[in-house]
Amino acid sequence: MPEQRQQSSFQPPVFGPGPVPGRGPGHRFSSKGAKPKDLRATLKRLWEYFKEFKLLLLGIFLTVTIGAILQIISPLLIQKAIDNYIIPRKLSGLYKIALAMIGIYILNSFFAYLQGYGMMVISQRAVFKMRNDLFSKIQRMPIKIFDTRAHGDLMSRLTNDIDVVTNTLNASLTSIFSSMITITGSIIVMFILSPILTVLTLTVVPLMFWLTNLIATRTRKLFSQNQKLLGSLNSIIEEDITGQKVIKVFTREAKEIQKFERVNRELTQVGIRAQIFSGIIPPLMNLLNNLAFIIVAASGGFLALKGFITVGTIASFIQYARQFTRPLNELANQFNQIQSAFAAAERVFEIMDEEEETSFEDEIDLQDIKGEVEFKNVWFSYTKGQPVIKNVSFKVKPGQMVALVGPTGSGKTTIVNLLSRFYDVDSGQILIDGIDIRKINRHNLRKKLGIVLQDTFLFSEPVKENIRYGKLSATDDEVILASKMANAHDFIKHLPHGYNTVLTDNGMDLSQGQRQLLAIARAILSDPAILILDEATSNIDTRTEKLVQSAMLKLMQGRTSFVIAHRLSTIRNADLILVIYNGEIIEQGTHDELLAKKGFYYNLYMSQFVVV
Numbered sequence: 001m002p003e004q005r006q007q008s009s010f011q012p013p014v015f016g017p018g019p020v021p022g023r024g025p026g027h028r029f030s031s032k033g034a035k036p037k038d039l040r041a042t043l044k045r046l047w048e049y050f051k052e053f054k055l056l057l058l059g060i061f062l063t064v065t066i067g068a069i070l071q072i073i074s075p076l077l078i079q080k081a082i083d084n085y086i087i088p089r090k091l092s093g094l095y096k097i098a099l100a101m102i103g104i105y106i107l108n109s110f111f112a113y114l115q116g117y118g119m120m121v122i123s124q125r126a127v128f129k130m131r132n133d134l135f136s137k138i139q140r141m142p143i144k145i146f147d148t149r150a151h152g153d154l155m156s157r158l159t160n161d162i163d164v165v166t167n168t169l170n171a172s173l174t175s176i177f178s179s180m181i182t183i184t185g186s187i188i189v190m191f192i193l194s195p196i197l198t199v200l201t202l203t204v205v206p207l208m209f210w211l212t213n214l215i216a217t218r219t220r221k222l223f224s225q226n227q228k229l230l231g232s233l234n235s236i237i238e239e240d241i242t243g244q245k246v247i248k249v250f251t252r253e254a255k256e257i258q259k260f261e262r263v264n265r266e267l268t269q270v271g272i273r274a275q276i277f278s279g280i281i282p283p284l285m286n287l288l289n290n291l292a293f294i295i296v297a298a299s300g301g302f303l304a305l306k307g308f309i310t311v312g313t314i315a316s317f318i319q320y321a322r323q324f325t326r327p328l329n330e331l332a333n334q335f336n337q338i339q340s341a342f343a344a345a346e347r348v349f350e351i352m353d354e355e356e357e358t359s360f361e362d363e364i365d366l367q368d369i370k371g372e373v374e375f376k377n378v379w380f381s382y383t384k385g386q387p388v389i390k391n392v393s394f395k396v397k398p399g400q401m402v403a404l405v406g407p408t409g410s411g412k413t414t415i416v417n418l419l420s421r422f423y424d425v426d427s428g429q430i431l432i433d434g435i436d437i438r439k440i441n442r443h444n445l446r447k448k449l450g451i452v453l454q455d456t457f458l459f460s461e462p463v464k465e466n467i468r469y470g471k472l473s474a475t476d477d478e479v480i481l482a483s484k485m486a487n488a489h490d491f492i493k494h495l496p497h498g499y500n501t502v503l504t505d506n507g508m509d510l511s512q513g514q515r516q517l518l519a520i521a522r523a524i525l526s527d528p529a530i531l532i533l534d535e536a537t538s539n540i541d542t543r544t545e546k547l548v549q550s551a552m553l554k555l556m557q558g559r560t561s562f563v564i565a566h567r568l569s570t571i572r573n574a575d576l577i578l579v580i581y582n583g584e585i586i587e588q589g590t591h592d593e594l595l596a597k598k599g600f601y602y603n604l605y606m607s608q609f610v611v612v
């Protein structure tokens with residue numbers, strides 16, 4: 001039966017590094033250059049994070065207002081100094097004005113320091129809360145969200161996006177507010193001093209807006225292209241680090257370098273162009289400022305000669321013209337940044353709005369359970385309309401061992417996913433001791449389950465803490481006892497620091513068999529009533545395989561166990577074999593019963609038997 005052999009689960013290992021984090025739809029690394037979709041709603045939600053600091057914010061804005069008013073007043077003092085004291089040569093009054101101006105400048109610097117300090121405290125606290133909220137939200141999200149969202153994208157929202165929000169708000173909020181007051185105040189005072197000069201000074205403003213807009217449109221495009229390319233570069237780096245083994249085995253290093261170089265070169269070119277364009281703005285603004293200066297000086301001089309205004313008014317006007325164009329430039333610059341910050345905030349809130357694992361008030365907490373498991377006409381689909389589990393029914397008595405057998409992609413993992421309530425059934429029921437698992441509190445249910453996967457996840461923590469993960473209150477002695485039962489004690493003893501050896505990224509410095517032994521020790525410690533085991537297919541030497549197998553047998557004793565089975569010995573010993581094909585149970589029974597049937601299982605067994 002060549003066809004079935006090919007599909008059989010008794011298969012050689014598939015070489016590969018496992019799922020690549022960061023794959024999938026919506027892979028974005030930064031939100032710069034993006035526009036917010038619903039500004040009002042985002043503002044409202046952002047306010048939730050800042051509102052507890054409203055008194056502090058009020059204080060900050062008060063100092064900003066006072067600072068801006070002082071800024072508006074100071075050119076008037078210059079006018080007064082020239083007209084009332086310098087021209088009539090009254091030195092004593094000049095000193096007073098000089099002192100007042102020094103006072104204003106010192107006070108302004110002090111206010112600027114206070115504002116910076118206050119905003120820093122507020123934004124750091126807000127980011128702390130936002131990060132915590134997002135992280136705990138991620139813990140509450142159902143597995144299906146992680147299936148559909150790229151891991152890199154989720155990580156980027158937790159780090160980059162939150163940083164963009166707070167950094168920008170920290171830097172821009174006070175500056176925008178102060179710019180607005182300064183601009184309005186300056187225009188008002190300018191009008192009072194000389195309407196004609198004001199109108200003349202303002203003639204540069206449309207020119208300024210037009211030119212800035214012209215350049216900003218170009219640079220915005222270039223910057224967003226830049227961010228996109230940076231995203232591509234990041235994803236190449238991420239994939240290449242995760243997929244190093246595949247790259248090395250297929251000796252595709254040169255190809256990868258070439259791919260990287262291409263994107264890197266493009267990024268550099270776009271980066272240079274973006275910087276060149278945006279670099280035009282400051283000198284251009286300087287030019288326009290000077291133009292305003294010339295206009296004020298020339299026409300002011302003319303008006304003064306004609307006796308319409310005083311020399312002091314010209315001097316203060318020049319100051320106002322400066323004072324008024326600078327915040328205008330700042331506002332233009334900050335507009336883009338603020339937009340990115342709101343877009344980043346929206347990306348954060350989008351995750352916060354994701355659905356959560358639901359729980360109900362009348363949920364049951366299971367105490368001691370016997371471990372009877374029943375699937376009743378269970379249907380399930382990951383994608384609507386495409387069922388992967390079709391009308392599955394079976395019953396397992398407490399303490400029995402069930403082997404799930406079937407070709408790859410037939411639905412074995414999905415069945416155990418449903419039992420763990422990583423996903424809920426579309427229709428039908430899963431019962432534990434006669435109770436529908438949807439009525440059982442999810443945490444409580446999962447506490448009764450022990451899961452040992454082929455490739456278990458280990459944290460970058462000491463070995464003993466990784467085992468203790470199964471029961472946080474376990475003593476060191478209990479950890480060692482569990483390790484001994486799991487046949488893991490011997491290899492742990494020989495690690496550089498024994499039980500205190502800190503594992504590297506996902507325990508990559510251990511063999512797959514050793515990782516599995518740790519997972520078994522962890523499960524032994526958690527003492528679950530129902531076990532879910534995924535037998536290793538590969539990468540385990542015969543000696544370790546024997547250790548794993550005997551540890552698994554010990555673990556299974558007295559517990560209802562579901563084994564995604566790859567070994568004939570396990571399958572033969574199973575109390576019940578479920579043969580799954582295309583989401584359906586096509587045969588069930590014991591090894592002998594199924595062999596006698598001479599059906600699918602018989603053929604699967606024979607093809608395996610022939611090869612072995």
Ligand SMILES: Nc1ncnc2c1ncn2[C@@H]1O[C@H](COP(=O)(O)OP(=O)(O)OP(=O)(O)O)[C@@H](O)[C@H]1O
Nearest residue numbers: 009147382383388407408409410411412413414415
């Ligand atoms: N998260 C998911 N989203 C959408 N479809 C999925 C998801 N996980 C699995 N599937 C699909 O569901 C079907 C059953 O997959 P499942 O992982 O249960 O098979 P399996 O029998 O455990 O396979 P294997 O022996 O290769 O581990 C497959 O067609 C698979 O493509």
